[in-house]
Amino acid sequence: MNEWLLPALFGLGTGILSAWGVGGGTLLLLCMTLFLGVDQRQAQAINVLFFLPTAGAGLFFHGRNGYLHKPTWRGAVLPGALAALATSLMALRWDAEVFRRPFGIFLLYAGASMLWKIWKERKSGKKTSEGPAGK
Amino acid sequence: MPRCGTFLLYRSKVEVFLFCSKGAVPLGQNAAVEVGRHRSKEKNMKNKNKIRLAGALAGIVNGVFGGGGGMVLLPLLSRWSGLTDRRLFATSVAVIFPICVVSAAVYFFRAELPLLTALPYLIGGAVGGLIGGVTFEKVPVGWLKVIFALFLLYGGVKYLL
Numbered sequence: 114m115n116e117w118l119l120p121a122l123f124g125l126g127t128g129i130l131s132a133w134g135v136g137g138g139t140l141l142l143l144c145m146t147l148f149l150g151v152d153q154r155q156a157q158a159i160n161v162l163f164f165l166p167t168a169g170a171g172l173f174f175h176g177r178n179g180y181l182h183k184p185t186w187r188g189a190v191l192p193g194a195l196a197a198l199a200t201s202l203m204a205l206r207w208d209a210e211v212f213r214r215p216f217g218i219f220l221l222y223a224g225a226s227m228l229w230k231i232w233k234e235r236k237s238g239k240k241t242s243e244g245p246a247g248k
Numbered sequence: 249m250p251r252c253g254t255f256l257l258y259r260s261k262v263e264v265f266l267f268c269s270k271g272a273v274p275l276g277q278n279a280a281v282e283v284g285r286h287r288s289k290e291k292n293m294k295n296k297n298k299i300r301l302a303g304a305l306a307g308i309v310n311g312v313f314g315g316g317g318g319m320v321l322l323p324l325l326s327r328w329s330g331l332t333d334r335r336l337f338a339t340s341v342a343v344i345f346p347i348c349v350v351s352a353a354v355y356f357f358r359a360e361l362p363l364l365t366a367l368p369y370l371i372g373g374a375v376g377g378l379i380g381g382v383t384f385e386k387v388p389v390g391w392l393k394v395i396f397a398l399f400l401l402y403g404g405v406k407y408l409l
Contacts, residue, residue, distance in 0.1 A: 139316045163373045169377065189300065204314075
């Protein structure tokens with residue numbers, strides 16, 4: 114039972130975050146490798162597969178509510194898909210641990226930058242949130 | 249060469265030239281409008297290239313690490329696309345989706361995709377995705393950004409340890 118229950122619960126929580134676009138997929142990867150003892154390569158494969166139904170379900174509502182910006186999507190999706198194809202093929206030839214440290218440094222920089230920006234916006238009194246009417 | 253949109257006095261009459269990367273283009277009476285349109289076009293092209301770059305970087309990260317593409321894409325699109333917060337999140341999800349399709353296909357055809365092991369995660373994720381989609385509008389975006397930033401820091405520490 115635990116073999117199914119824990120993964121399903123972790124999937125549920127990160128699925129919600131993924132639909133909100135809050136990096137839920139990376140959280141699941143970390144949970145699998147750090148708490149559930151899943152092999153790194155296997156966790157990466159599950160992580161990639163995991164995002165598909167969660168994003169699909171979330172996108173249904175995002176599209177219906179008019180939140181998708183098609184010009185931006187069109188601009189980013191093809192380069193992204195091609196880059197993912199090339200690097201996925203390359204990464205499977207190398208040890209995943211090779212890229213761990215550079216990615217960790219990037220995450221720290223990205224998180225710190227975002228918190229800094231939020232802090233500056235709040236200090237200047239600029240509104241950072243908008244309600245449903247502010248689409 | 250003068251900057252794009254420079255107005256130039258030439259001899260006894262005012263001739264307006266639009267200097268740009270393609271050379272000098274003489275303009276008529278609607279010079280100011282044409283300059284404005286041209287500058288807007290060049291800026292849009294620069295933004296499009298930046299958005300393409302953001303997509304490519306997200307694809308690289310997702311391809312190498314099997315995840316994290318959204319963490320790259322979201323800050324870059326936030327800076328380069330000019331989208332509002334909810335549209336930014338939703339559009340980022342829409343970009344990462346096909347990127348993950350490609351990565352999943354590569355893992356599948358390389359026989360490294362453990363479908364049975366992944367099944368409980370997928371079921372939970374699908375339910376979570378529905379819940380997240382329904383509740384997206386009800387979640388304060390400010391808190392989303394704080395949660396996301398803290399999560400980036402958490403992820404960074406874990407990757408370095």
